Amino acid sequence: xxxxxxxxxxxxxxxxxxxxxxxxxxxxxxxxxxxxxxxxxxxxxxxxxxxxxxxxxxxxxxxxxxxxxxxxxxxxxxxxxxxxxxxxxxxxxxxxxxxxxxxxxxxxxxxxxxxxxxxxxxxxxxxxxxxxxxxxxxxxxxxxxxxxxxxxxxxxxxxxxxxxxxxxxxxxxxxxxxxxxxxxxxxxxxxxxxxxxxxxxxxxxxxxxxxxxxxxxxxxxxxxxxxxxxxxxxxxxxxxxxxxxxxxxxxxxxxxxxxxxxxxxxxxxxxxxxxxxxxxxxxxxxxxxxxxxxxxxxxxxxxxxxxxxxxxxxxxxxxxxxxxxxxxxxxxxxxxxxxxxx
Amino acid sequence: xxxxxxxxxxxxxxxxxxxxxxxxxxxxxxxxxxxxxxxxxxxxxxxxxxxxxxxxxxxxxxxxxxxxxxxxxxxxxxxxxxxxxxxxxxxxxxxxxxxxxxxxxxxxxxxxxxxxxxxxxxxxxxxxxxxxxxxxxxxxxxxxxxxxxxxxxxxxxxxxxxxxxxxxxxxxxxxxxxxxxxxxxxxxxxxxxxxxxxxxxxxxxxxxxxxxxxxxxxxxxxxxxxxxxxxxxxxxxxxxxxxxxxxxxxxxxxxxxxxxxxxxxxxxxxxxxxxxxxxxxxxxxxxxxxxxxxxxxxxxxxxxxxx
Numbered sequence: 001x002x003x004x005x006x007x008x009x010x011x012x013x014x015x016x017x018x019x020x021x022x023x024x025x026x027x028x029x030x031x032x033x034x035x036x037x038x039x040x041x042x043x044x045x046x047x048x049x050x051x052x053x054x055x056x057x058x059x060x061x062x063x064x065x066x067x068x069x070x071x072x073x074x075x076x077x078x079x080x081x082x083x084x085x086x087x088x089x090x091x092x093x094x095x096x097x098x099x100x101x102x103x104x105x106x107x108x109x110x111x112x113x114x115x116x117x118x119x120x121x122x123x124x125x126x127x128x129x130x131x132x133x134x135x136x137x138x139x140x141x142x143x144x145x146x147x148x149x150x151x152x153x154x155x156x157x158x159x160x161x162x163x164x165x166x167x168x169x170x171x172x173x174x175x176x177x178x179x180x181x182x183x184x185x186x187x188x189x190x191x192x193x194x195x196x197x198x199x200x201x202x203x204x205x206x207x208x209x210x211x212x213x214x215x216x217x218x219x220x221x222x223x224x225x226x227x228x229x230x231x232x233x234x235x236x237x238x239x240x241x242x243x244x245x246x247x248x249x250x251x252x253x254x255x256x257x258x259x260x261x262x263x264x265x266x267x268x269x270x271x272x273x274x275x276x277x278x279x280x281x282x283x284x285x286x287x288x289x290x291x292x293x294x295x296x297x298x299x300x301x302x303x304x305x306x307x308x309x310x311x312x313x314x315x316x317x318x319x320x321x322x323x324x325x326x327x328x329x330x331x332x333x334x335x336x337x338x339x340x341x342x
Numbered sequence: 343x344x345x346x347x348x349x350x351x352x353x354x355x356x357x358x359x360x361x362x363x364x365x366x367x368x369x370x371x372x373x374x375x376x377x378x379x380x381x382x383x384x385x386x387x388x389x390x391x392x393x394x395x396x397x398x399x400x401x402x403x404x405x406x407x408x409x410x411x412x413x414x415x416x417x418x419x420x421x422x423x424x425x426x427x428x429x430x431x432x433x434x435x436x437x438x439x440x441x442x443x444x445x446x447x448x449x450x451x452x453x454x455x456x457x458x459x460x461x462x463x464x465x466x467x468x469x470x471x472x473x474x475x476x477x478x479x480x481x482x483x484x485x486x487x488x489x490x491x492x493x494x495x496x497x498x499x500x501x502x503x504x505x506x507x508x509x510x511x512x513x514x515x516x517x518x519x520x521x522x523x524x525x526x527x528x529x530x531x532x533x534x535x536x537x538x539x540x541x542x543x544x545x546x547x548x549x550x551x552x553x554x555x556x557x558x559x560x561x562x563x564x565x566x567x568x569x570x571x572x573x574x575x576x577x578x579x580x581x582x583x584x585x586x587x588x589x590x591x592x593x594x595x596x597x598x599x600x601x602x603x604x605x606x607x608x609x610x611x612x613x614x615x616x617x618x619x620x621x622x623x624x625x626x627x628x629x630x631x632x633x634x635x636x637x638x639x640x641x642x643x644x645x646x647x648x649x
Binding site: 071073102103104105106107110111113115118119120121122123124125132133136137168170184 | 545546547549550551552553554555556557560564565568569572642643644645
């Protein structure tokens with residue numbers, strides 16, 4: 001057992017074996033005028049150092065909200081976390097004070113956002129915004145922070161970093177801006193990076209470059225990486241394991257190759273079938289029928305049942321638990337065997 | 343940046359000519375200054391003709407304008423009907439109004455921005471609703487009403503301050519007139535700041551600032567305030583001119599002998615050189631204030647600088 005210097009800490013897992021981040025039964029809800037929107041309904045996942053977890057799902061599946069809960073940047077209210085635990089290095093972050101959590105943000109867990117143009121402050125130079133990390137967290141002088149910022153821009157391969165350090169976000173291209181976001185997340189060499197759709201706003205060739213850079217830096221610093229995306233193509237190359245989310249729950253959770261080869265949940269299967277393929281040229285593309293549920297009125301039973309081609313009576317009444325499928329794999333479907341089999 | 347400044351300076355020239363010409367035509371073209379000098383009496387035709395000749399009143403209006411403008415650039419604003427040079431009136435009146443404007447401006451900027459900031463950060467709560475209601479009330483009441491009411495209550499009935507401002511207009515006596523003058527603008531500043539703060543507090547880059555682990559104080563001052571104040575600064579700058587023009591009413595209520603007082607006298611006694619002279623200087627103040635705003639705007643928002 002390791003000694004952990006905090007009393008609020010519940011069962012201290014063996015720190016050497018414990019994952020870097022472990023989310024247990026996380027619930028997040030938003031109190032809105034139309035009622036309570038249940039965005040996250042009991043999510044479990046974990047990431048170890050050097051590991052990449054891809055969280056996959058469509059808009060409103062709760063993938064970003066759960067990440068923001070981990071980061072501690074949800075606006076509360078309207079958001080509320082009624083239940084759950086988020087262990088980071090063995091300590092439940094939901095029990096920490098605001099100041100303790102602030103010190104983890106940026107320093108130990110950093111986040112990369114989707115649209116770098118709106119996520120960077122338009123009126124401050126990139127050098128200022130990068131240097132702020134060092135000035136606030138390490139108390140460096142303006143000058144020292146600037147030198148570090150130039151170094152950082154070099155690291156993410158921004159050409160002519162020394163000349164461009166005083167430029168503003170709007171003067172950079174989309175890909176370069178996203179590199180600046182990555183540089184900012186990397187500044188203090190955090191243990192965990194959460195990347196929320198880091199390549200969505202970029203065109204395809206730039207996407208590949210940015211993903212490569214991210215993967216390379218992750219290996220170099222041995223960081224844990226949570227990659228939130230709706231793009232199955234991005235996931236295949238970089239992720240170690242995948243958690244597929246639907247209506248605030250994880251419906252399938254598996255090592256990356258298993259999922260692509262044999263999905264064990266009808267939703268995952270639908271997602272994979274809706275990827276356009278060259279050998280299906282000229283044929284109609286498969287689409288999952290229907291729309292994701294309204295989060296204030298999630299269907300009873302399995303949330304996916306109204307859209308599921310395999311739905312039976314039991315799906316409309318009983319919430320399926322996450323059935324183990326072999327080792328290190330789970331599917332929240334009553335008919336996972338049938339899904340795997342056909 | 344240099345080219346931007348030059349372009350802005352050049353833009354001021356046609357605006358200056360346009361506005362002053364308009365005023366000149368309105369004052370000289372519509373009404374007979376000579377008849378006004380004599381009031382109810384009918385002037386002797388020979389004398390009237392002599393005055394007309396001396397004042398170039400028989401020349402085409404555009405030529406009169408030209409003569410007047412070339413005079414101005416030599417510091418000659420003409421003479422008021424009392425025989426006093428208008429430039430002397432300007433020298434005595436403008437510093438007084440400038441003082442009043444500074445007092446009003448400080449009140450407007452400090453209280454307006456503070457109210458807006460607190461309201462914007464507590465959207466939908468008690469303080470926010472209160473600020474919205476009070477500012478709506480202030481905007482709806484004309485300045486002369488608030489002016490007389492405050493003068494009566496605070497100045498006459500309770501005797502807290504002197505109801506009228508004495509010679510030289512010392513700063514402490516200008517606080518109440520300044521508040522009256524600032525009132526409506528203050529309400530606008532508060533509402534503008536509130537909206538801007540509310541909008542910016544939902545911005546993505548603020549979420550980034552929080553995710554960077556910056557202390558709340560720094561997030562607000564360095565990231566939110568700077569962005570939120572851009573539209574407010576624009577308003578404040580252009581409002582300097584409005585305050586000086588608006589001082590006309592306030593100065594009359596509190597008996598302050600500034601620009602408003604002189605312009606009022608000029609209009610009432612149909613005295614063209616006074617009116618045109620004062621308004622021309624006001625135009626210059628407007629233009630300079632606007633130029634400063636645009637420059638400040640470029641400093642605050644780098645996206646403008648390179649546009």
